[in-house]
Amino acid sequence: MADTAKDFRTTFDAEKQNIEESLTRLDQVPKADMQVAIDNLVQRIHILEKTVTEKISVLPPYDARVCMEAIKSLSERLNQLRTTLVPKPKFSFKSRKASSSTTTVTAASSSPASLPKATETPRSSSLVDQSLFMKFEDRTGEHLFIGSLPMSDDSSKDGVERGTTTVAKDVALTNLTDCTVNLVHNIPLGAIHIKNLKRCVLVIPPVSGSILLHDCEGCTLIGACHQSRMHTSKNMDIYLHVTSEPIIEDCNDMRFAPYGQILPVDELKRLFEAANLNPTKNYYDRVKDFNWLRQQQSPNWRLMEANEIQPAIAQQVLAKDRQL
Structure with a gap:
């Protein structure tokens, strides 16, 4: 295991250095190519972060924390450079009226720390498929059902098809x-x-x-996934099915139980x-705390x-919708 961790750090550190060098040279990129470079x-x-998550079970806690802090630093530096190098648009089509605060499909990356703002990412140049992002935001005291969201023209009850491939949609829940x-529906979901x-x-x-x-x-939170990462949160009840060791950081009073028969x-x-989730493999009780x-x-x-476990809580939420 020590050799595996050493080999990983060698690969990780090399790519981290390459990204840092690219960030240093970003202001030299022509304006026409800037968004593509970003x-x-x-x-x-994101790929670097994913490799850390995949190797979390074989990395010493100190190495895992150092790697995640390095990724956070890279993301913050990129966000600062983007703010400086990419001017914000003078207007946005997003309505400020409360009555029109329904969700829309917007651009997204796979990591919230490195998420470009939708208004700063032209559709023509983004390397991320913008049709894969569904969003609920800025709501208070409402029941929200993913089936109520508008779907793109090429969507079907079984998901969004690209040729012969069914592509899962990512979801953002904000504010x-x-x-x-x-979020229970026939729409295949990717990252949440x-x-x-x-x-x-x-x-x-x-x-x-x-x-x-x-x-x-x-x-x-009641959810099943391949990976779970939770940051800067507290006082949470988490009913989880996860096939890799879940991660918390800067969290406290986090309570875990297995995902139920919802x-x-x-x-x-x-x-x-x-x-493609193994129903018999659940590491909900093997939480890694990067602060400990x-x-x-x-x-x-x-x-x-x-x-403390409330087995009926999911059914109470699902019962609010008829299309189940």
Whole structure:
């Protein structure tokens, strides 16, 4: 394992240095090519982050933390350069009226830390397929159902097709307070990006990507995924099925329990298969805390006691919608 970790750091450090050099030279890129260069760096940083997540089980906690902090630093530096080098547009088509705060399909990368603003990324030059992003944002006291979102013209109940390939759609949940969110639908879902939620209940079906969470408080999350990363959050109940060790950072009072039987057996089995997710492999109880490098149990998370688990909470959310 020590040799594996050493080999990984050698590869990681080399790519990190290459990205840093590209960032240093970014101001020399012609304006006409600037957005493409920025999008390329976004993708490279995301890939670097993904490699860390995939190797998290074999990396010493210190190395994992150093790598994640390096990725965060690269993302922040890129965001600063983008602000300087790419002028903001003078207007936006986004309505400010509360009545028109319905979700829209916007651009997204696979990492919220390196997410370009939609108004700063022309559709013609983005390296990210912008049709894969669905969004709920700026809502209070509402029930939100993914089936209520407008779909693109080429979408179907089984997902968005590109030739013969069905492509999963990414979802962003941002700035929600006292909401219930139902993402269970026939739409195949990829990564779920969650940021700044307060006292919300989220029901997420098995997804083919990651659940990425930042700046949340007092929420209940029920979800199944390949990878789970949670940052700067507190007082959360998390019913999780995850096939790699989940990560928390700068979190406290995080309580974990296994994902429940939220749907009939056959339907849930179909969703696990569609997401290529192993239903018998669940590491919900093997949380890695990047703020706790000691061998003892981290004080920032724990498993729920049997009397704390609420098995009916998902059904209560799903019952709000008839199209299930």
